Amino acid sequence: MKKSIGFSLAxxxxxxxxxGVLAVAYAFFWLVNLEISRSAEILLLLSFLFSWVGESDRATKYSWIFLLLVAFVVLQISVHQFSVAxxxxxxxxxxxxxYTKLFLCLMIAWWVKGSSSRALxxxxxxxxxxxxxxxWQGDWQSWWAGVQGKRVDFDYHNAQHTSVYFGWALIAALTWLGHLVSSHGRAWQLSLSVLLSLVALVGVIVTQTRGVWLALAVVFVLIAPYLCYRLFRVHHGKATKPRTLFVMVAIVMAFLAFGATQFDRLIEKRLDKEASVMQTAAELDWDSxxxxxxGIRLHTWRYALEKIAERPLTGWGADSRKYLIDEGPFPQAIRDRFGHFHNSYIEITLAYGLIGLTILGILCGAMWEGVRQAYKRGHRYLATGLACSFVFFAIxxxxxxxFIFRTGIYFVTIVGGCALSFYLFRPHVKGTEIASPDAELVDHGQGES
Structure with missing residues (x-):
C-alpha cells in the first residue's frame, strides 16, 4: 500500500x-462477555475508519457498497420524523x-480483505x-432435562436463539468434518469434529425449535450432494480409500441411530403439537x-401485512412494532407478552418499508456474490460453510x-462480513488472496468453519 494522505505503510x-486483535476479541466475547465485545466493537470501528481514510486504492475505498449505508441512514432519518410524530x-x-449495526459487516470485511485465513x-x-x-453457563442438569423431553435454553436469550447457535455450530462442525475426511485429517481432529457435531446435534434437538429444524433440513439437502461429490472425487490423483468411506458412513449411521433411538418421541411430539393449527390455517378459518x-405467528403476520400495505415504501419506524401490536386486534395477554412479529423480513418491512428491505437485500446479495467469489478462488469448503450458514439463517x-436481536447483528457482521470481503476485495484489488482452483487448507492442523 502506498502512502496516502500522510499515512505511512508502517x-x-x-x-x-x-x-485483527479487536476483531477476534469482538467475535470471541459476543456470548462470553458482552461488555468486552462492545468495547472492542467501538475501537474496531474507529480503527476501521482510520484504515479507510488511509486506503490508497480508490476502487475499494469508494465502492458502491458504502453507498448502501448512506442510503439506509438517510432512510432512517426520514422515517424517524414520522415515527416520533x-x-x-x-x-x-x-x-x-x-438496524444500522447490520452494516458493521463492512468493518469485518475490511479487515478480512478476501483472505481465507483471516476469515477462518x-x-x-x-x-x-x-x-x-x-x-461457562451450561450445566449437566439442563442437558439431562433436555434429554428427558423438557425444552431448555441454557440461560441464553431464549430457546430459539440457543437453537440457532447450536444449528450454526453443527453446520460448521460438519463442514470441518467433511474437509478432514476428504483430506485425511489427523485422528484427534476427526474425533473433535465428530464430538462437536454430536453435541451440537443434541443441542438443536433439546432446544426444540421447529424453524431451526426446518432450516437445517433444507441445508442438509443442499450440502449433502456437494459433500458426497467431494468425498468420491479423485483427490490429489488418488481415489478416496474404502476406509475413509467406511468412516464417513459409520459416522452418519451413528448420528441417525442416536437421534432415532433417543429423541424420536420428543421430535414427533414437537412436530405434531401444532398439526391441527396448520390444518385449520389451511382452511383459512381465521376465527378458529x-x-x-x-397461531400467534399467523395472526400477527396477517395484521402486520395489513399495516405494511398502509405504508409500503418507508414503513413505520424502527420501534413501531411494539406500538402496532398494542394497537392490534389481539387478546391483552398477547399484547403484554409479545413485542415483535416473529419474522425478520416482516420486521424490516414494517420498520423501513420495501425501500429498507431492498437496501438490505442488495447488501445480502453482495455477500452471496462474495461466497461465489470465494468458491471460484479455491476456498471451497469455506464457501460451502458460508453458503450453508446463509441458507440456514435465512430460513x-x-x-x-x-435480525432485531444481538444474534442477528453478530451473524450478519461476522458471517456476512467474511462473505462480503471476498466481493469487496476481488482478484483485481491489491492485497487480495488468490488460491489455486483446487486449493483448500493445506495444513491439516487447520479446519474450515
Whole structure:
C-alpha cells in the first residue's frame, strides 16, 4: 500500500494488526462477555475508519457498497420524523442503531480483505466463544432435562436463539468434518469434529425449535450432494480409500441411530403439537385458529401485512412494532407478552418499508456474490460453510425475528462480513488472496468453519 494522505505503510500495518486483535476479541466475547465485545466493537470501528481514510486504492475505498449505508441512514432519518410524530412515546434511537449495526459487516470485511485465513480466524473465534460460553453457563442438569423431553435454553436469550447457535455450530462442525475426511485429517481432529457435531446435534434437538429444524433440513439437502461429490472425487490423483468411506458412513449411521433411538418421541411430539393449527390455517378459518405458537405467528403476520400495505415504501419506524401490536386486534395477554412479529423480513418491512428491505437485500446479495467469489478462488469448503450458514439463517428468520436481536447483528457482521470481503476485495484489488482452483487448507492442523 502506498502512502496516502500522510499515512505511512508502517502505520497502516500497525492499524491492520490492531484491527485483527479487536476483531477476534469482538467475535470471541459476543456470548462470553458482552461488555468486552462492545468495547472492542467501538475501537474496531474507529480503527476501521482510520484504515479507510488511509486506503490508497480508490476502487475499494469508494465502492458502491458504502453507498448502501448512506442510503439506509438517510432512510432512517426520514422515517424517524414520522415515527416520533405517530408514536408520541416512541424511543426509537436504540432500535434504529440496532438496524444500522447490520452494516458493521463492512468493518469485518475490511479487515478480512478476501483472505481465507483471516476469515477462518474470526469464524473460529466466534464459534469458540459460543462453546466457551456454553461450558461457562451450561450445566449437566439442563442437558439431562433436555434429554428427558423438557425444552431448555441454557440461560441464553431464549430457546430459539440457543437453537440457532447450536444449528450454526453443527453446520460448521460438519463442514470441518467433511474437509478432514476428504483430506485425511489427523485422528484427534476427526474425533473433535465428530464430538462437536454430536453435541451440537443434541443441542438443536433439546432446544426444540421447529424453524431451526426446518432450516437445517433444507441445508442438509443442499450440502449433502456437494459433500458426497467431494468425498468420491479423485483427490490429489488418488481415489478416496474404502476406509475413509467406511468412516464417513459409520459416522452418519451413528448420528441417525442416536437421534432415532433417543429423541424420536420428543421430535414427533414437537412436530405434531401444532398439526391441527396448520390444518385449520389451511382452511383459512381465521376465527378458529388458536393463539398457540404457530397461531400467534399467523395472526400477527396477517395484521402486520395489513399495516405494511398502509405504508409500503418507508414503513413505520424502527420501534413501531411494539406500538402496532398494542394497537392490534389481539387478546391483552398477547399484547403484554409479545413485542415483535416473529419474522425478520416482516420486521424490516414494517420498520423501513420495501425501500429498507431492498437496501438490505442488495447488501445480502453482495455477500452471496462474495461466497461465489470465494468458491471460484479455491476456498471451497469455506464457501460451502458460508453458503450453508446463509441458507440456514435465512430460513430460520422466517419464524423468528433474529435480525432485531444481538444474534442477528453478530451473524450478519461476522458471517456476512467474511462473505462480503471476498466481493469487496476481488482478484483485481491489491492485497487480495488468490488460491489455486483446487486449493483448500493445506495444513491439516487447520479446519474450515
Amino acid at each position: 502505520r497502516m500495518r500497525r492499524v491492520d494488526i490492531l484491527m 405517530r408514536f408520541p412515546a416512541d424511543d426509537s434511537i436504540t432500535s434504529e442503531r440496532h 480466524t474470526i469464524l473460529i473465534a466466534t464459534l469458540a466463544g459460543f462453546w466457551v460460553s456454553l461450558i 385458529i388458536p393463539y398457540s405458537s404457530i 430460520a428468520n422466517l419464524t423468528e425475528s433474529y
